[in-house]
Amino acid sequence: MEARVATGPVPADGKEPILSVEQVNCTFSVRRGLFGKRKPLKALNNISLDLRKGEVLALVGESGCGKSTLSRTIMGLQESDSGSVILNGQRIENLPPLPRARMIQPIFQDPYSSLNPRKTIGEIIAKPLAVHSIGTRQEQRAQVEQMMELVGLPRRVFNSFPDQLSGGQRQRAAIGRALIMRPEVVICDEPTSALDVSVQAQILNLLLDLRDELDLTYLFVTHNLSVVRHMADRVAVMYLGEIVECGDRDSVLSRPRHPYTKALMDSALSISPGREIPDPGLDGEFPNPMNRPSGCSFHPRCPIAEAQCREQAPRPEIIGSSLVKCWKAQPSDNQSIN
Numbered sequence: 001m002e003a004r005v006a007t008g009p010v011p012a013d014g015k016e017p018i019l020s021v022e023q024v025n026c027t028f029s030v031r032r033g034l035f036g037k038r039k040p041l042k043a044l045n046n047i048s049l050d051l052r053k054g055e056v057l058a059l060v061g062e063s064g065c066g067k068s069t070l071s072r073t074i075m076g077l078q079e080s081d082s083g084s085v086i087l088n089g090q091r092i093e094n095l096p097p098l099p100r101a102r103m104i105q106p107i108f109q110d111p112y113s114s115l116n117p118r119k120t121i122g123e124i125i126a127k128p129l130a131v132h133s134i135g136t137r138q139e140q141r142a143q144v145e146q147m148m149e150l151v152g153l154p155r156r157v158f159n160s161f162p163d164q165l166s167g168g169q170r171q172r173a174a175i176g177r178a179l180i181m182r183p184e185v186v187i188c189d190e191p192t193s194a195l196d197v198s199v200q201a202q203i204l205n206l207l208l209d210l211r212d213e214l215d216l217t218y219l220f221v222t223h224n225l226s227v228v229r230h231m232a233d234r235v236a237v238m239y240l241g242e243i244v245e246c247g248d249r250d251s252v253l254s255r256p257r258h259p260y261t262k263a264l265m266d267s268a269l270s271i272s273p274g275r276e277i278p279d280p281g282l283d284g285e286f287p288n289p290m291n292r293p294s295g296c297s298f299h300p301r302c303p304i305a306e307a308q309c310r311e312q313a314p315r316p317e318i319i320g321s322s323l324v325k326c327w328k329a330q331p332s333d334n335q336s337i338n
């Protein structure tokens with residue numbers, strides 16, 4: 001099978017990706033202390049990633065590895081140093097606001113801070129229609145009511161303010177606002193992690209139902225592996241601004257190839273269901289992105305690193321149905337990377 005630069009073998013149906021991230025780099029300039037010198041912090045290091053129409057691709061990794069920066073870059077909210085984000089064949093920066101809004105929408109983590117507290121739920125969900133001057137007020141109202149029904153919000157909250165709603169209802173409103181433009185791709189950045197466990201499952205199931213009903217494609221950022229198991233078709237594992245492994249959900253979860261993925265999975269086995277991973281239980285702290293290790297960026301914490309790993313960055317290779325960045329990952333299913 002032909003290798004793509006991005007995230008795995010070409011799918012059997014040969015479908016073009018709906019969204020491609022191609023060799024994206026993003027560096028922040030960070031000042032240490034009030035009078036400290038500015039230093040570069042490389043948050044995204046040559047990221048390539050494909051989203052295929054209709055799939056849920058989960059993006060997982062420890063806090064600080066760059067998941068939100070990547071999500072923001074994909075939405076055109078964060079400028080990159082180099083590389084490109086291509087939506088349906090067009091670079092995102094070349095898409096005018098309306099086609100962009102019809103193409104891609106975000107759902108953020110915290111429904112408490114992402115909704116304007118001074119607007120009613122009806123106004124909040126209608127906002128994208130108002131911004132893009134779509135329809136008359138009556139038509140907008142009809143669309144909002146229809147959307148509220150789709151996301152499971154009772155009509156009586158149309159004139160309520162966010163603080164009169166439960167956390168789950170607020171997130172339903174945020175989902176309604178994201179979907180009112182009928183986008184093709186939705187970027188969900190930890191959309192349930194601020195919610196009670198009992199409400200999380202309802203929202204996840206709602207997102208899955210909406211995917212089927214509205215023909216959506218999701219990039220789903222999470223650091224909760226039970227969420228990955230529930231939602232994802234494919235999984236991309238991020239470490240220190242890089243995708244280190246990407247493949248079908250079952251391969252990545254049950255036959256992880258990269259030592260980092262393996263550590264994540266092992267740590268997830270030892271916690272109770274519904275809890276978040278991960279403290280992957282690796283030696284050493286999550287490294288400082290302002291001071292990247294040489295060679296493979298995971299080598300200081302890797303139990304199987306050798307001289308080559310310290311000196312040379314590994315190139316992504318296809319192993320089984322996954323793309324893996326590791327000198328020591330084994331090609332055969334029978335061989336373990338232990």
Ligand SMILES: Nc1ncnc2c1ncn2[C@@H]1O[C@H](COP(=O)(O)OP(=O)(O)O)[C@@H](O)[C@H]1O
Binds near residue numbers: 041066
């Ligand atoms: N606006 C910013 N300015 C400076 N550094 C940032 C900014 N946003 C994120 N970072 C840094 O980039 C790295 C990745 O952050 P982030 O994308 O938020 O990770 P995640 O979402 O995986 O927790 C972190 O080291 C973080 O401190």
Ligand SMILES: [Mg+2]
Binds near residue numbers: 067068069
């Ligand atoms: Mg984040």
